[in-house]
Every structure is written in C-alpha cells, then in structure tokens.
Amino acid sequence: MQFNRPFMEGGKVRRRIRIYDCRSKNGEKVNQEMLETSGLDFKGFIKLLHRTFGIRSNETFVLATTDRAVLDSKIFDELQDDSTLHLLKQKHQALAAATEENINFTPHYDTLIQSGTYEYWASRGQNPLPYSLAELIDNALSATAKNQGVRKIEIRMMFDDTLGKPAMIVLDNGCGMTSKQLKNWAVYRLSKFTRDVGSYGSEDEGYVRPDPVPRSLNSDISFFGVGGKQAVFHIGDSVRMISKPYGSPDVHEMVISKQDFEKKVKNKEDVYSGIIRNRKPGDLSHVKTNDERFLHNLIQEESGKENFTAVVITGVFPDHIAFLKQDIKVWTRQLAEVYHYYIHGVNGKEMRDSSADSDCHPEIKIMISLRDKPPVVMDLREVENDIQTMYIKSAVDTFEFKATTAQDGGTVDGLIRYHPFLYDRETYPEDPNAVQVSEFDWCAQSKGVKELAECYSRISGVLFTDDRFPVSTNKLTFMELELKLKHRDTFFTRIVKGQKQRGNIQKDFTQWLKNCHQKWDKQVKFLNFKKTITRTEL
Amino acid sequence: MQFNRPFMEGGKVRRRIRIYDCRSKNGEKVNQEMLETSGLDFKGFIKLLHRTFGIRSNETFVLATTDRAVLDSKIFDELQDDSTLHLLKQKHQALAAATEENINFTPHYDTLIQSGTYEYWASRGQNPLPYSLAELIDNALSATAKNQGVRKIEIRMMFDDTLGKPAMIVLDNGCGMTSKQLKNWAVYRLSKFTRDVGSYGSEDEGYVRPDPVPRSLNSDISFFGVGGKQAVFHIGDSVRMISKPYGSPDVHEMVISKQDFEKKVKNKEDVYSGIIRNRKPGDLSHVKTNDERFLHNLIQEESGKENFTAVVITGVFPDHIAFLKQDIKVWTRQLAEVYHYYIHGVNGKEMRDSSADSDCHPEIKIMISLRDKPPVVMDLREVENDIQTMYIKSAVDTFEFKATTAQDGGTVDGLIRYHPFLYDRETYPEDPNAVQVSEFDWCAQSKGVKELAECYSRISGVLFTDDRFPVSTNKLTFMELELKLKHRDTFFTRIVKGQKQRGNIQKDFTQWLKNCHQKWDKQVKFLNFKKTITRTEL
C-alpha cells in the first residue's frame, strides 16, 4: 500500500475526511463536507457528523467506506487523510448520485527494487549479472564521453572481510552529477528525452543528439531512465551514489535501500522521499559503521579528483558474490566482448601491439579488481579470448558496408570478415554464446554461387548501429533491427577505405568472397601423387 | 521532473526554504533555519535572511542553491517548497560541514505509459499486440476463477465511427474490484504478494496459494502488478476502468490517461493523484462527449449484472487498429493457441464434438467482436488452426509424464504426441511461430536407438508448469524452466491414465516410440515387385 505524506499544519498531523450525504433523493444534488478529525475519537467524530449534517437524534443512518464497510472505531482509526465516506440511509441503498473519491496511486517501491530481477532473463538463458554491470559501465561511458584525458572505469569488488560487508563499487572519472542530477538519477523512467530543462543554470540544456562518429561509438547509450536502478538492485539491496560534478567544490551523496523503503512504509512516510548529503571531498564524518570500512579509502581518494562518480552497492547477493569470484574469466570475457570496440578503438584489438592509438580518441580503460585472497587486478584489454578478438585474429580479409534505412535515415556500419580453411581445419572461431548475426539477401548462401557454397560459412559479421535503432529496456535485443534491415527500401553500399562505392553490392560481395577463397583457403589436395618414398638416409 | 504536492495551509500555498549557514568555521556546527517565503518577493526574502542569520548590512555573502547557482529573483521564483539553499562566504568556498537536502524521487509517469513499449519486444520478433491482449485476458481469467457459471471474457473493438473515437473494451463477468482494489490496480508493481492486507474487511486476506489442479490451469496468473498497465498503454493512451465488485450495489470507475499526466505536470500537481467515481449501475450522467458514445451501451448493460469489470482503452494507436482489423485471423489464432487448454478444457480441443465437458469446470468463453463494416463476431473456440489443435488433430498416440524439481518441489506435467508418417508425407504440423520445446535427455535423439532415428522428429510436446517456475515480466519466457528441468536432480515419471509408473522413463519412452513407429507409420514400400500389369478390362 502507498501512503501519502501526512498532512501537517503547525506541527500537528491533520486528518481530513470527506463525507457525501447520500441520503438525499434521486436527482437532488449530493451534499458533501470535509471534516477535520485530528484529535477526535470515533464518538467525537459521530457527534461532529450529527451536527454537520443535521442528523436528528432518533434518525437511523449508516456511515460506510466507499467499499460499503460500515464504520466502527477500528476502521475510523485506520482512515488516512483525504479519505471518503458515504452517509447512507441503509447499508445496501443505491447511490442516487455519484460521488468522487480522491486516490493516490504512486508506484510501489518494487518499481526500483524489482525492475531488473525479471527483465534480465527475458532475452537469454544466461546469468544476467554481466549485463547489469554493463548498465553501470554504459552510464560511466556516457559520463566520460567528453573527458579530455583517459576515460577510466573501475569495477572494484570488496569481498575481503577486513573491509566490511561485501560491496561492489563502479567508479568513473566522468563529469559527475550535480545534486539535481543525482536526484534525477533516482527517478525511475526519467529519460534524457523527458528530463526537465531550462531550470536554473546547473542542469543540462535538454537532449542534443550527438554528431556522428565512426561506428557510432559515441557513448550515447542511455535511453530509458531505468538502467542504473535495474542494475544496482539486481546486484544488491542498497546503493550509495557518490558524485562530484565537474566544476563544483562539493561532493553529493545519496543512499537508496530496500531496508529504508520498508522502514518508510512501516512509518507511513512517503517512500520516495530521500536525503542528499552535500559535503566537501574527503569528508567521511558520516561513515559510522564498521560494515562500510571500504568507504574510508574511497572517500580519502576523492581529494585528488576534479570530478567522479562512484556507485557503491552493498547487500550484494551471495549467489552473485560466488559467481563474480569463481567465474571471473567468464564474465570479464563477456564484458570484453560487449565493449570490445570501446576499449580497443574502432578497429578492434590489433594483433600487432600498436600503443599509438590510431583514432586519436581518449583511451578507455576498464579495470577490474577483486579484493579477495588472492587479489585480482586486470585491465579488460588484456582479455584475449573474447569472440571479437578471436574473429579479428583469425580473419584474413574484410568487406565493409553501410546500410541506410529509408524511413528514418538510420545507418548501420557493417563489417564482414573471412576466416579461411587452412590445410586441415576451418579457422572460423567457435562462439561460446552463439550470437546471431542477421543475414542479408546479398550475402545469403541461398543467393550465392554454388562453387562458393562452403565459403558462406567462413564469414563472420559485426554491426554498429546508430541511435535510430531502439533496443529493449534491458539493452539485450534490438527491437526492429532485423525488420528494418530487411526492409526492401533499406539501401546497402560497400565501403572501401572509408569511401562509398557505387555498384551492385551483391556482385561486389560475391567477387570479394571468390577472391578470398582463391587467395586464402588452403585445401590440402595431394595432386600428382606418384609414389611413397621411404627415406632411408635418416 | 517530479513535483511534490504543494504544501497548503488554510487554503494558502506555503513555500518553506531550508537555509544552511555555511559561513561558520571548520568544526563548528552548521546553523540551519527553515524560512516561510510564501508571499515574499526576492527582496523581501533577502531582508528576512538578514534578520534571521544576523547578517550585518556591510557583510558580503553568497546565497546559492546546493548546485552552487547564485540566487537571483528568477531562481528564487522557481524554488519548490522544501528546497535547500547554502549561505556562503564566497561562491567557491568549501563546505566546512556537510548539509542535508530533502529530495523526492517519485517515478516518472512513463513508468506506466512506457512500461510495455519496449518490454514486449524483448522476447520475440513478432507484433506483440496479442500478448498485450493476453495480459488483459489473464486478469479476466484470474477474476473469473471462482465463477459458478460460465466464465465470459469479451474483447470488443469499437472501430465504427458512429460509436465515437476508436476504442477497445475487454469485459469479463468476474469478481470485479472494490474501490480500494481499483486504486491498487493502478499502483505499478504492487503485486498480490506485497499487497496490504488486514485493513478494513473489504480487501482480500493476503495471498493464498491455490490448491493444485490438473495441468495447473488454476488461472493464478498474476505476479508483478504491471501487466494491466503495460497492456493498456501499449494499446492506447488512456484507460477507463469500470468495475462492479461482487456483493456491492456500486460501480467504481476511474480514468488514467497520458493527457491527464501531462496536464498535472504542467500544473505542478501530484501526477499520481486521481479520482474514483462511485455510482449506481447504469448511471451515465458523467459521459458527456460524443467521442465516447460507445460507453452508452456498455453502461446500460450494467444493470443486469451482479459483478463485472470493463477495461476501456481509448486513443488506440492507428497501427494497432490496422493490425487488429486486417490480421484478425493471425492474432485470434495466437490467442487460441495461448489459451487452448483454458477454452477447450484440460484435454484440449477434442476432435469428436463432445459438448459434455468432461472435467466439470465452468466453461470459459472468450468472445471477439469487431464493430466495423462488416462486423465480426466469433468465439475463440472456433479457431481450428492454432498449433495445439493441429498437434492434437494429427496425433495418434501420447506419452504423458510428470517432472518434479528437487530444490523447490515444482512440478511440470508433460505430454508428448506422435505424428506418424503416412504413405507419402510426414503428418507433423508445421508451426508458423516455431515454438521451442526443451528436450530432455531421455527423449533426445542423440541418446536414442538408431533404427528409430527418424521417429524423434515425429514427436511434439507440451508442458504445463506450476507456480514454482517464474516467468519474465512480459510472460513470454520462462526464466529458468530449462535449467531446472535439465538439473540432474529433477525427477521424471511416466504417467499412464493419471497414475505414476515406476520404471526407467528412457526405456519406457523408447518402447513407446517403437510401438508408435510399428503401429502408425505407413511407409509405402513396394515389396515383392513382380511386374507391371496393364489392366485392359477397364
């Protein structure tokens, strides 16, 4: 049940009850009165009722809730401020005229707490934990999009008892949040598109669509205003957001927790009221409990930082802790796959170690550290076996293209790679997660040349979409990508060295495939077999 | 942005502003005051500030928001009740001591409006409209679960201009909602498990798990407190709920609409406040606009009914109207598939026309009517080509089993059907939607006998799960069904005529398959060919 904020006046809680006099005849206007009942017991209330509606002392009447429960002192005590009652002649009398009752239907706090629990399962049968971490990384990527220097995102797992209760921290050196933005963080479904704009200077100036960048890696990956909440409450049951916005001397801090929601319901307080603490960097005077010892270091680090955001999740569910510790190889590989082109640049992980970043964008560093025995520290770039890396490693040639959808002008950059047959085996990497790449007419086997039949299974593909392609709220599925790409008005062009090529893409593609086949596939065929020579000289 | 209900006292809006005096030195306690500013202009407010904090007339100070925006009359005018300000020595001064600011983070109304838009896409690439209708049918099935007589659910599409603007009505003769239950309908994420109980008599007595019934068709299909809202706002932009609860003389009615939300935001009112209208059945005095002419008939029908619920959706999106009209065959088949065992009984659509219902449960009638030119009226039972019907029709034998999961004691009833090869073709029905049935070890081809290889593709399966198997919020995917069923501790038993059979299920299944093959598959083989006889006598 939801509770209104109790109506206070002069420090006193008021309780006003609206009463409709339904004893009147058909057609007559219903008389209604608002009675102030604070301080009154049931008897006193009934007296007031008699006075207000001029009920004669010998008259019989029934006072009932709008659900026809006859009032007694117990029900009277439970009535909330702004309740509505019916004054009736008889219990089952029809309502000659309609009455109106004020209600409040504020969403239950499970809107925040439960939002992720089921959604993450909707798309795949896997453990969705890496995807919830991805939501937090997405947010950090957005926040660091305008960084001048390195963009640093750290996932710290504080699972060592000496640090307090288990906690997970996602820390970034992005633009941070003003106190107003921090409040907005907590507002479920408040998306960047619907956010209030133009209020006093400190808030952003409404949503501005970013300029196109190669492969749409613009970090513009927030849409719904649900991701952060979905993620943190999927991981644990409490979150402490700590943020220092760019250009401000203050750190803003806020805690939202399941326990707090429960407490507020119990005390009949407004569940969505909260507190933001504004303080100077490094001020840890509010950290009192030993459970949160890990906060000491975190807050002490603040002093050196211009701006940052730390998402501190506590009450981490034991299953998650086990998975995070034991399957660290699994989920870091999944993350390395999701963010491959962010951490390695638009061309992906280069096999030759080129430390000079070719595309001149600030480097993105995603660090994972597990404070446990033994501790683990790693850079997501070190992962060697994510499927993108494997595709890149085994590819010998690429075919680039761009697709433009007719209706809305969305663009998709695409890349097809060739993985040749070498001597005794296919080099096509096996994908442990079997990601599906949609097939287009022009590169579909069915339309291809017979002699190249086997080559169609030697290609892998990767797509980069712009913001015209909506994803589902859990960001695991594109909603209409396939439909849109297969639309007959969608236009495909081959790209060579960044330049659009005129010509028929199906023909170009088939030619490319043929070249690949001739140049790269090494089928061992023993031609011109003569005889077996036994080498005796060895 | 969210707005608090303006603080009213004696009919006057109040605006209280909390001010922290941050001019104090390190270590000193910060002085804070709450100032009542209604009726004050900026100048008057600054005067009050001087008085309250004893600011000397020649003293320099800065008054700023917690986001360090220096106050001017424009910002002052925009401040909400319960705002917090900092009184500083200098604009960039550090906060010697922390301050606390009250915030409110009530979810944005898109929580209701947008909840379905993306979710429905998460699981399948199809038009999700039938699944949103299914949410409303689910609710109606729950509501009619205890009906004595026929359980009637009607989907009425009022797309004829003469009836007003396009509207969609889902009507059931179930238990209806009290005014309190109707309010709870609107509370997002208020599930049956978390609902307030024990309040004055009229509300249910908390959630009681229903007794097991064959194939778990107990209509206990509400879990999250989101389905109804997700569905109606996926279909249109406004909903009118009309309900008469069992045993009450009153009809309760409520409207929630996107326009109304927008209006409230504009007027800085609480977006989640609403009105329930309590009235007698048949009272249509509140229906004023021609747009809703279709309400006349609906409300006039009320008089004959003991209890009912009508979900009236308006602002139906044009794409949906087109789909509903043109593809009526498609979506009624999908619904007939989803509710096959509800509308035809636990054994499914019997091919012989047995009007006597074998399981003695009240009949479930789902009617579809399209008020258009020409009108369409149909009973979902008439659908002949839903995939379940096709499976049943072409099956020659069945193998029943029950699975029990070890950890939580969930049960799954299963049915495998055999679709034989007949003369020149397979009789296995083609499923237009390619639903996947999870395979179990004991009926997997890989483990089977070689000679039966082809028979493994002649079986179809259907599973009935109990409430121990959670589904995703859009109810399109089981979250862990496959995992749980494949768990090595999950126990399978064959069922024959309702009785559990001892024995090895893999052996039993293989034997069954062999029998089916021998008995039913008719491969045309021309054995003992001798010669071609030309029949001359014809």
Ligand SMILES: Nc1ncnc2c1ncn2[C@@H]1O[C@H](COP(=O)(O)OP(=O)(O)OP(=O)(O)O)[C@@H](O)[C@H]1O
């Ligand atoms: N690390 C961060 N640094 C700065 N601002 C952040 C950070 N994380 C979140 N925010 C702010 O909080 C808002 C809410 O985040 P949240 O992830 O809940 O929703 P979203 O990113 O807007 O949408 P989506 O549902 O697509 O994730 C963001 O839009 C952003 O303004």
Ligand SMILES: Nc1ncnc2c1ncn2[C@@H]1O[C@H](COP(=O)(O)OP(=O)(O)OP(=O)(O)O)[C@@H](O)[C@H]1O
């Ligand atoms: N047709 C109906 N008749 C009676 N009560 C209804 C009807 N439809 C909805 N309700 C009530 O409103 C509540 C909210 O419905 P809603 O579909 O939004 O959520 P839910 O059914 O509780 O959960 P889910 O998200 O699984 O659908 C229901 O639990 C039920 O009490």
Ligand SMILES: [Mg+2]
């Ligand atoms: Mg986000």
Ligand SMILES: [Mg+2]
């Ligand atoms: Mg429901």
